[in-house]
């Protein structure tokens with residue numbers, strides 16, 4: 001029976017109560033949303049989260065999981081191109097991205113964070129040129145489908161995408177989600193590792209009042225972008241390019257999407 005009653009206090013003398021410490025002032029910040037103290041965050045991620053800063057820090061928007069998932073839009077015209085984005089906020093988004101799954105638990109995701117104006121403009125120019133080709137293609141959403149409702153929605157998407165086509169390089173930060181491997185074939189095979197990480201990055205950004213827009217068409221000129229940014233093309237595959245900026249306003253709405261029943265196949269196709 002040893003141990004069966006291990007936690008019982010019966011028969012044991014209560015330890016004398018320590019005198020009550022004087023009331024402490026409330027902590028200046030609580031990372032409730034992350035369920036982690038600033039100290040624990042620091043020891044785990046190597047820096048104190050900016051959200052925890054008493055002065056000058058920002059707060060999480062306080063969106064619940066479903067709100068975050070349903071209002072993380074591709075932000076283009078509402079990117080604040082003038083306001084700088086602190087590095088530490090970007091590091092937090094990457095910390096959240098790293099919580100995404102990785103095949104064999106080997107982290108191959110990489111993030112190239114471009115703040116340098118000349119490099120942003122150079123990448124932006126590549127994007128502009130690729131975008132011009134897309135605009136002339138049958139895939140451009142601004143083309144009429146004959147369905148007035150659909151055309152209205154797609155017209156808005158096209159106008160928004162056109163804006164990004166012109167202004168990608170003007171965002172205060174560009175983030176390029178990549179995946180690394182021992183050779184080009186392995187790097188490309190690891191794309192599944194960066195995609196969930198990149199979406200987590202975008203969700204984390206939205207939770208912090210930042211906007212992103214998933215793009216991948218620059219990959220038609222991946223070597224050019226690799227050269228601009230010094231990315232080793234043979235071992236690093238680029239997957240997603242996004243602008244990163246504070247959003248103008250923080251209210252975004254769920255988009256119109258198909259009925260779930262139209263995309264679910266229960267038990268068999």
Ligand SMILES: Cc1cc2nc3c(=O)[nH]c(=O)nc-3n(C[C@H](O)[C@H](O)[C@H](O)COP(=O)(O)O)c2cc1C
Nearest residue numbers: 072073074075157160161164213214215216217255
């Ligand atoms: C694989 C993929 C590629 C995309 N490529 C581009 C792109 O090159 N340029 C762009 O402006 N948006 C791009 N988007 C964003 C979509 O246009 C956007 O998600 C879609 O219009 C729906 O808008 P929402 O995300 O705000 O609901 C891409 C999204 C995905 C998932």
